Amino acid sequence: MNTSSWRRLNVAVIGGGIGGMSVAIALRRAGHEVTIYEKSDFAGEVGASVSCAANGTRWLHEWGVDVAKGDPVVLKKLINRDWKTGEPVSVYDLDDYEKRWGYVYNMFHRQYMHAMLKDSALLDEGEGIPAKLLVNHKCRDIDMRTNTITFENGVTAQHDLIIGADGIGSAVRGILGIRPEKRPSDSSCLHTNVDADEAARLGLTNYSQDSALEYWGGQEGKWDKIVLSPCNGGKLLSYYCFFPREQGDFSTQAWGAEGRPVEDLLKPYPQLDRQVFKHLEIGKEIQPWRLWVHDPYPYIQKGKVCLLGDAGHPMMPHQSQGACMAIEDAAALGILFNKKYFNGDVVESLAVYETVRLPRVTRVQAAAAKAAYNINERIGFSVNKDTPTYKVEDPKKVLTIEEMNAYDMYRDVEEKLATVRGRKYEDKFICGLPIGMELPSGIIIGASA
Numbered sequence: 001m002n003t004s005s006w007r008r009l010n011v012a013v014i015g016g017g018i019g020g021m022s023v024a025i026a027l028r029r030a031g032h033e034v035t036i037y038e039k040s041d042f043a044g045e046v047g048a049s050v051s052c053a054a055n056g057t058r059w060l061h062e063w064g065v066d067v068a069k070g071d072p073v074v075l076k077k078l079i080n081r082d083w084k085t086g087e088p089v090s091v092y093d094l095d096d097y098e099k100r101w102g103y104v105y106n107m108f109h110r111q112y113m114h115a116m117l118k119d120s121a122l123l124d125e126g127e128g129i130p131a132k133l134l135v136n137h138k139c140r141d142i143d144m145r146t147n148t149i150t151f152e153n154g155v156t157a158q159h160d161l162i163i164g165a166d167g168i169g170s171a172v173r174g175i176l177g178i179r180p181e182k183r184p185s186d187s188s189c190l191h192t193n194v195d196a197d198e199a200a201r202l203g204l205t206n207y208s209q210d211s212a213l214e215y216w217g218g219q220e221g222k223w224d225k226i227v228l229s230p231c232n233g234g235k236l237l238s239y240y241c242f243f244p245r246e247q248g249d250f251s252t253q254a255w256g257a258e259g260r261p262v263e264d265l266l267k268p269y270p271q272l273d274r275q276v277f278k279h280l281e282i283g284k285e286i287q288p289w290r291l292w293v294h295d296p297y298p299y300i301q302k303g304k305v306c307l308l309g310d311a312g313h314p315m316m317p318h319q320s321q322g323a324c325m326a327i328e329d330a331a332a333l334g335i336l337f338n339k340k341y342f343n344g345d346v347v348e349s350l351a352v353y354e355t356v357r358l359p360r361v362t363r364v365q366a367a368a369a370k371a372a373y374n375i376n377e378r379i380g381f382s383v384n385k386d387t388p389t390y391k392v393e394d395p396k397k398v399l400t401i402e403e404m405n406a407y408d409m410y411r412d413v414e415e416k417l418a419t420v421r422g423r424k425y426e427d428k429f430i431c432g433l434p435i436g437m438e439l440p441s442g443i444i445i446g447a448s449a
């Protein structure tokens with residue numbers, strides 16, 4: 001499927017977060033010229049871990065990203081602990097993870113991950129034209145006829161392709177006419193950071209030694225759950241603490257808003273294992289993470305504009321796949337617009353992008369919403385099916401590690417492109433005769449009687 005009509009595009013990426021930086025790298029590698037427009041200046045970002053399983057990590061390697069810059073913890077285990085005693089209920093060993101899936105399961109610190117991606121997108125080294133970043137450019141509107149973006153600062157810019165990577169509160173989504181069906185989750189989440197050295201100095205359990213994603217609670221029907229992920233080479237312990245919304249409603253408070261007092265964090269957990277409870281007592285930067293359940297959107301592109309990452313498919317955090325899905329979106333665009341597949345027709349490529357991405361992200365989105373109140377609904381491998389508490393709504397619907405990590409995006413793109421291009425051929429010709437052609441008898445091919 002080689003195309004000689006490839007042309008270099010002048011691409012706008014609106015939003016310079018994890019997804020925006022990823023797509024800038026992918027399209028730079030595919031030979032395009034990319035400008036990233038970011039509303040903020042990136043000051044005041046609050047730290048937290050972001051997991052990047054093999055299905056995300058593989059693209060970082062394919063793009064030649066210097067993963068060491070992200071100072072990750074490579075996960076070795078997934079440990080589910082008893083809510084009260086902290087004893088392991090199940091331990092899933094990830095020793096053969098890289099061997100099976102080709103790539104490791106990284107746990108990054110958000111800011112380090114972002115800086116790692118930003119360098120890869122903007123610096124001279126590496127293949128392709130370095131992307132440009134313009135901060136303090138908040139998208140206000142897009143003229144869909146002329147592909148012209150207007151920013152709050154009065155600047156306007158015209159591009160061949162516009163990618164809305166502007167996160168969960170996306171402006172581009174509204175411009176495309178998508179009105180989200182959403183509701184606040186029944187659970188709330190507070191996040192806190194614990195300095196692993198400080199915890200060790202105080203004689204508390206040294207969880208950073210496990211290199212593990214650890215969970216307390218989360219059994220069926222219970223909203224209480226603590227998720228601990230180490231990042232920054234194990235120096236920082238990032239805690240996500242879930243509890244029923246009636247015990248604290250932060251659904252309207254933005255991430256990065258004023259921090260909460262430690263009492264808010266401890267209050268919902270009178271019976272929690274004291275080892276982890278003591279960690280929470282020394283937690284810093286306690287931040288609410290507002291959780292909204294979004295139903296899947298009917299479409300994620302229109303004309304020469306598309307959505308990527310949280311803008312196109314915000315999801316609950318319970319499958320740890322939000323960042324990976326944004327990276328996969330970026331990878332799909334990188335493939336569709338590369339020299340092998342792109343034939344100069346932006347509209348067609350975005351239509352295929354939607355058919356490649358929407359089914360997959362919708363499935364992960366649904367599975368993430370289910371895993372909110374039943375840890376057994378988490379991607380197959382992370383729970384022990386032999387424990388007495390194992391119960392799921394429909395075993396066939398549980399996301400499997402195979403479908404996440406063995407997914408062949410190149411093949412998917414190729415098949416969907418072939419379908420679209422095949423159909424186009426049929427659309428233009430009937431029995432080998434072009435639609436609209438007038439036969440000597442006066443019959444017009446394709447015209448209904």
Ligand SMILES: Cc1cc2nc3c(=O)[nH]c(=O)nc-3n(C[C@H](O)[C@H](O)[C@H](O)COP(=O)(O)OP(=O)(O)OC[C@H]3O[C@@H](n4cnc5c(N)ncnc54)[C@H](O)[C@@H]3O)c2cc1C
Pocket residue numbers: 014015016017018019020037038039040048049050051052137138139140165166167168169170171172191255289308309310311317320321322323324325326
């Ligand atoms: C606390 C927290 C922890 C998380 N943990 C995990 C995890 O462990 N694993 C995981 O997979 N996912 C995790 N996620 C989710 C993950 O971070 C997101 O799914 C991922 O960042 C999506 O990337 P994005 O680029 O779509 O959005 P974002 O990273 O949110 O980036 C959006 C960007 O767009 C900018 N922007 C917004 N509006 C405009 C505008 N109008 N004009 C210009 N720019 C604009 C924003 O300033 C921002 O920089 C977490 C999220 C949070 C908040």
